[in-house]
Amino acid sequence: MKIVGKNEEECILCGTCEAVCSEYYFKEDNREKSAIQVSEIDEDPGVDINVCNQCGECIRFCPVLALSRAKSGTVILNKKKCIACFNCVGACPTESMFYHEDAVNPFKCIACARCTKECPTEAIFMEEVEL
Amino acid sequence: MTISVEDVRTSRKVLAEMDYTPAKIDKGYAGQSLYVNLSEARIEPKTVTQEMKDIFTGGKGFGLRYLWQAVTPDTKWNDPENEIVISAGPIGGITQYPGSGKSLVVTLSPTTGSVIDSNVGGYFGPYLKFSGWDALELQGKSDKDVVLYIDGDKGKVTLEEIELETGASHLISEVLTEAFAESEEDKQHISVVSTGSGADNTLIGMLNFSWYDPRRQVVRMKQAGRGGIGTVFRDKKLKALVVRFSGLTGKNNNPADFGKIQRAGVKIHREINKFDDVQCRMRQVGTANLMTVMNDYDLLPVMNFKYGSHPEGKKISTEVFISKFTQNVYDGCWYGCSMSCCKAVDGFELKTGPFKGEKVVVDGPEYENAAALGSNWGIFDPDFIIEANFYCDTYGIDTISTGTMVAFIMECYEKGILNKEITGGLELNFGNKEAAMELLHQLGQGKGFGKIAGLAIRRMKKVFAEEYGADSNFLQDIGMEAKGLEYSEYLSKESLAQQGGFGLANKGPQHDEAWLIFMDMVNNQIPTFEDKAEALHYFPMFRTWFGLQGLCKLPWNDIEPEGNKQLEEANKVPEHVQNYVDIYNGVTGKNIDKEELIRQSERVYNFQRVFNLRLGFGRREHDRVPYRSQGPVTAEEYESRQERYDGQLKELGFDIEGMSTEDKMKVMRKHREDMYEKLIDAVYLRRGWTNDGVPKLETLKALGIDFPEVVDVVKKHL
CATH class of the missing domain: 1.10.599.10 (Aldehyde Ferredoxin Oxidoreductase Protein, subunit A, domain 3)
Structure with missing residues (x-):
């Protein structure tokens, strides 16, 4: 299964990944609408890159079975089934299921790799992991 | 007691119908309520006035207002003018905050003679509202068994005769869900309100509100338990209510400020995810988390509330119920409830009664049921409690009243007020499982001593004094009812x-x-x-x-949120009070x-x-x-x-x-x-x-x- 891997020490907080993601999925440059979110933190290495690791913990919390694993292993949300309860947001161990008041449904990284292609420092990259 | 989906579909006969355009929900209100007169087979819409919203808010408030207008000071529970009113309230049906899908049911009670209200899960109330109705008023009495069907997708209400030759509420819910759903996927868009034969035969009948559990692929039910609402339902010859609504999005209330609700919801979802396992463990065991603590603090009713704990209490402890309930599944009785306390025992094989040998899914037992049908009868057997819970639900009788009144009967039996001759051979000592289960079946089926027991405590006290010469003062002291309603399951002796x-x-x-x-x-x-x-x-x-x-x-x-215990008004949980203010304002746009x-x-x-x-x-x-x-x-x-x-x-x-x-x-x-x-x-x-x-x-x-x-x-x- 492919996930977005990260090397936070390389991150320069340029925000390119957030812009790429929100531009593609929400048609606007708005980090709050990005499925990868980067922030400066006090602890080493000074940067936190928050992106879904496809652990799938959220799946069992969905009341309508809108979350599932695609054949590739990526956890995906079926927006047609989703009833906007945000239980998945509350249950995510890494808080990588995001939400925004403009969007009815929560949103997450589906490992499309767009952000990793644009990252200038290889702080994020596609990584193969065992399911 | 089996009925087929085919029989249901082919036996449907429409007695009355009304086409309508479902009202667009505006900030939590549909602005319309549905009135059905069962005597006249008449269905009509009513406008929900501004006064209703301003003074009575919704839910139970709407129920009380409509019931007040429907009855006179002389109306009795079984008069045609008595109504059953069901309403969800303005917040009802949001999916973002846990516990937001309750229906409130109001009627005149057979056991208290006054107003009763009950708060129940399941999907009926929210689906009713999203089908265009803030409340449903059921008045009058039909002369034959009827089913009311509200199709919120098509905008049609029909009053129908349907052959449902069963007194088992779980079967009625199942078969109607299947018959009215257009596909497997459609089942979760159906909710059925029904009761069972116990509601025909006792004054403590309750209503089951269903929802479809897509993981287990079974219909499950929650109970509007208190005060005999199911008995009123059957007195009106209602067999079931069915609602169908398939358009749930999470924004159906058309809230004024979605973000406000969303933020409050996410905050509490995260709290539950972080702290529930070390606080109440609602997601593991529901309200049965109280079993151990109540026994430890001398608060668990034992043998008709005589005692507050028992050495055998450990046999029905919290841990025992955790081992009975299926773990790690979503168990919310409305969408989005992260508290998810509506636990179930899967694949439970029944040992007695009309479904003996069948494997069923049993909802609960919740704390009240485990105390009512267990310790209060001097019975400390979890499987007995689960079986009794199943049968109370499918017979359509209130577990709390059943528990408290059978406990009263047991004490009367041990005191010699009752004997085998009166009970038809049942040796109703505390702890006698066989006799207790038999009495439960008699209640459900209207047989034997169950006919007297089904009158509930207030009337039983009269019968025992007048017919069996019991000391009425003693009966008043030990009969755990007030206003005609049986006590719920907490020992209050040491707390004024x-x-x-x-x-x-x-x-x-x-x-x-x-x-x-x-x-x-x-x-x-x-x-x-x-x-x-x-x-x-x-x-x-x-x-x-x-x-x-x-x-x-x-x-x-x-x-509780982090740090709550240190607050001066910790008991009020101030942060959560603020959440409620926020979600109310978020839905209604008020301030x-x-x-x-x-x-x-x-x-x-x-x-x-x-x-x-x-x-x-x-x-x-x-x-x-x-x-x-x-x-x-x-x-x-x-x-x-x-x-x-x-x-x-x-x-x-x-x-x-x-x-x-x-x-x-x-x-x-x-x-x-x-x-x-x-x-x-x-x-x-x-x-x-x-x-x-x-x-x-x-x-x-x-x-x-x-x-x-x-x-x-x-x-x-x-």
Whole structure:
């Protein structure tokens, strides 16, 4: 299964990944609408890159079975089934299921790799992991 | 008792129908309610007035308002004018905050003769609203069994005859879900309200509200349990209500500020995810998490509330129920409930009754059921409790009333008031599982001694005194009912505030108004009468609010945010109160604060008190409680806790040297009964009521419920 891997020490907080993601999925440059979110933190290495690791913990919390694993292993949300309860947001161990008041449904990284292609420092990259 | 989907589909015969365009929901309200007259097979819409929304808010408030308009002071529960009203309330149906899908059911009760309300999960209330109806009024009586079908997708209401030759509510729910759904996927868009044969045969019939569990692929049910609403339902010859609505998005209430609701929801979802496993463990075991703690604190009703704990209590402990319930599955009775406490026992093989040998999914047992059908009968067998829970549900009888009244029967049997001749051979000693289960089947099927038991405690006391020569004072002391409703399952003997919580509750002794035992008895946070009176004002009002909105109480304080315990008003869980203010404002676009929240409740609470008065109840004499709820009735009770009771008497200044147990009980009783009266004085004063428990005119005026018809009722008692 492919996930977005990260090397936070390389991150320069340029925000390119957030812009790429929100531009593609929400048609606007708005980090709050990005499925990868980067922030400066006090602890080493000074940067936190928050992106879904496809652990799938959220799946069992969905009341309508809108979350599932695609054949590739990526956890995906079926927006047609989703009833906007945000239980998945509350249950995510890494808080990588995001939400925004403009969007009815929560949103997450589906490992499309767009952000990793644009990252200038290889702080994020596609990584193969065992399911 | 089997029915096929094909039979249901082919036997449908429409008696009346109404096409409509579902109202667009505006900030939590559809603005329309649905009225059905079963005598005349008449279906019509009503407009929900601004006054309804401003004064009565929704849910239970709407139920009380419509019922008031429908009945007269002389109306009895089985008169055609009595109504069953179901309403969800403005917040009801949001999916972002846990516990937001409740239906509130209001009617005149067969056992209390006054107003009863019940708060129930399942999908019916929200689907009813999203189908265009803020409330459903059911009036009149049909002359044959009928089913009401509301199709919110097509905009059609039909009153139908359908062949449903079964008295098993779980089968009715299953078959109607399957028959009305257009596909497997469509099943979750259906909710059925039904009851079982026990509602035909007892006065404690309840209603099951269904929802479809897509993981287990079964229909599950939650119960509007208290006060015999199911009995009224069957008296009207209603077999079932069915609603279908497939357009759930999470924004169906068309809220004013979605972001506000979303933020509050995410915050509490995260809290639950982080702390539930170390706090109440609702997601593992639901309310049955209380089993161990209640037994440990001497609060678990044992043998008709004689005792508060039992050495065998460990056999029905919290851990035992965790091992029975399926773990790690979503168990919310409405979408999005992260508290997810509606646990189930899967693949349970029944050992008795009409479904013996079948494997079923049993909802619960919740704490109340486990205490009612277990320890209160002196039975400490989890499988027995699960089986009894299943049969109460499918027979359509209230587990709490069943538990408390069978416990009363058992004590009467042990005291020789009843014998084998009277019970038709049932040896109803505490702990006799076979006899207890047989009595439950008799209740459900209207057979044998079940016909007397099904009258519930108040009427049984009369029968036992008049026909079997029992001492009516003793029956009054041990029969755990007040206002005609059986007590729910907490021992209140050592908490004066909780005695008031039960005794002063508008509908009868149910813990949904106030649960003050820990605050009062364990933590000693409300030591004076004024403190207790303040608690008996604030908490019943605060908790009433859930019933106005279509909410569940549990996510308020069965999860606490970090640091809550250190706050001065920790018992109120201030952060969660603010969440409720936020989600209300988020849905309705209003700008209330926590004080206005309480006022919304006060309006409806006082209206309900006046409604009781209008029906001939609602005064001080009706707030009397049985002494078993206040102290030891028998020497065995006193002596079982002798050290505690002797100590209390010494503290009060009594010289107990040489006093017999009987003498000690007498002085203790006098003291405790005096304390209860003083408590009532303080609470009435705090609530703005007269010393006879009648809301004063200035109280009604301040709340804006001084309608002429309300004032007329009150004036007679001032």
